[in-house]
Structure formats: C-alpha cells, structure tokens
Amino acid sequence: MRCYTNEECLAWVHGYGRELPSRRQDSPDVPQATIWYPPNPANVDVLWIAKSMSIREPILLWITEWGIWPSSENWHLYYRFRQSYGDQRLLHEAPGHLFQNYEMDDLATFLQIAMTNGWGGYILPASPHTGSAFFSHDEYIDFYTPDQPYFLADLQKHFSHLLKPPAAFHTDPSRTRISQDGTELSPAAIHPDEAAKS
Numbered sequence: 283m284r285c286y287t288n289e290e291c292l293a294w295v296h297g298y299g300r301e302l303p304s305r306r307q308d309s310p311d312v313p314q315a316t317i318w319y320p321p322n323p324a325n326v327d328v329l330w331i332a333k334s335m336s337i338r339e340p341i342l343l344w345i346t347e348w349g350i351w352p353s354s355e356n357w358h359l360y361y362r363f364r365q366s367y368g369d370q371r372l373l374h375e376a377p378g379h380l381f382q383n384y385e386m387d388d389l390a391t392f393l394q395i396a397m398t399n400g401w402g403g404y405i406l407p408a409s410p411h412t413g414s415a416f417f418s419h420d421e422y423i424d425f426y427t428p429d430q431p432y433f434l435a436d437l438q439k440h441f442s443h444l445l446k447p448p449a450a451f452h453t454d455p456s457r458t459r460i461s462q463d464g465t466e467l468s469p470a471a472i473h474p475d476e477a478a479k480s
Contacts, residue, residue: 283388285369286378291344294380300410303426313416313424314434317444323397323421329390330440331405331423334433335415336386339408343379343392347402350419354400363395377403393417422447 286294295302303313319326335341348355360373369376381389396403397417405415413427427433438445 283367283385284380285376286380287376291378294342295406298408302404303414314427315425315437317423317441318447319421324394328393332386332390335405335407336383337412338383341381341389342406343389345377345396345401345403347419351400356399360395
C-alpha cells in the first residue's frame with residue numbers, strides 16, 4: 283500500500299482515463315445501487331466489496347470526508363495501521379491509499395476503519411470500465427457501475443438486507459438525505475481541498 287497526496291490521486295485517476303463520479307444534484311452520474319450501513323458499520327462485508335471491485339488491478343481508496351463525527355473517530359487505530367506500512371504522514375497530507383491487486387485484504391481493513399470512523403471517500407479501480415463507488419459519512423455506499431450488470435446482480439443479492447435506508451431516513455430524487463421531519467441531514471460532500479482544512 284502506498285499513500286498519495288490529493289494531487290497524486292488526481293494524477294493517478296486521470297492517468298487511467300477515469301473521472302470521479304459527480305455528486306452534484308444536477309449531474310447525470312446516478313448510482314446504479316446504494317447500500318446502507320447496518321447499526322454497526324463494521325458488519326458490512328468490506329472484503330466482498332474489495333475483491334468484487336478489483337479485477338486483477340490496483341484500487342485507490344481516496345478519503346475525502348473526515349472530522350464530521352469526531353466522537354466516532356479512532357485516530358490511534360488508523361495511524362498505527364497506516365504507520366505499519368512505513369508512512370508517517372497525516373491523513374490530510376496524503377488522503378489517498380493505493381492498493382495493488384494482491385492487497386485486497388488490506389483495502390478491506392482500511393475501508394472498514396474509514397467507515398467505522400464516520401469518514402467518506404471514493405473507491406476507484408484502475409480500469410474506467412470497472413465502475414467506482416462513493417462511501418459517505420452519512421452511512422451509505424453509492425455504486426457507479428453502469429457496465430457491470432453481473433456485479434450489480436451479485437451486489438444486490440449479497441447485500442439484499444442493506445438495500446433499503448434505515449427507518450429514520452428516506453431518499454428523495456435529488457439524492458439528498460432527509461430526516462422524517464423534513465430537515466436535511468447531510469451537508470454537501472467535502473471537496474478534497476476543503477477536507478484538508480478540517
């Protein structure tokens with residue numbers, strides 16, 4: 283595993299001919315599937331996600347949201363694990379984590395830590411045809427995989443119990459998360475440049 287700065291993440295993404303899925307409300311990028319975290323995010327089968335999204339290729343885990351739920355963040359655990367790979371930088375200095383195709387167990391572990399810490403970001407395989415995903419601090423994962431009907435079918439079968447939002451949430455057509463009393467629960471996604479300031 284290697285850690286990348288925001289600039290290195292962008293260079294890697296564009297070098298493979300990829301684009302980040304736009305999360306603007308007027309964007310044509312619409313997730314083909316969404317799974318919602320269970321009460322304990324650690325119970326999401328992140329190893330299945332890691333191995334299913336990698337087709338013998340590297341994957342970039344780019345964290346773009348943190349500091350939103352401070353009480354959920356275990357910085358000691360994250361940094362101890364990151365330092366075991368020889369990287370001493372802080373998250374805002376290098377928020378990208380590049381995993382080779384033989385490091386899917388490592389990707390799954392970092393993804394689980396990020397999810398339980400209440401963070402958000404992108405899961406980006408090297409191939410632009412493999413699709414991508416965005417996991418949110420608001421406890422859901424959007425999958426953008428228009429060219430992978432078999433992956434979507436397997437995902438919906440594997441996570442059938444997580445396809446509906448929790449009772450306290452509903453999703454409107456603009457993809458904004460709304461509480462039952464009609465107030466917006468999720469702030470706009472934090473841009474990597476803004477996240478570095480948090």
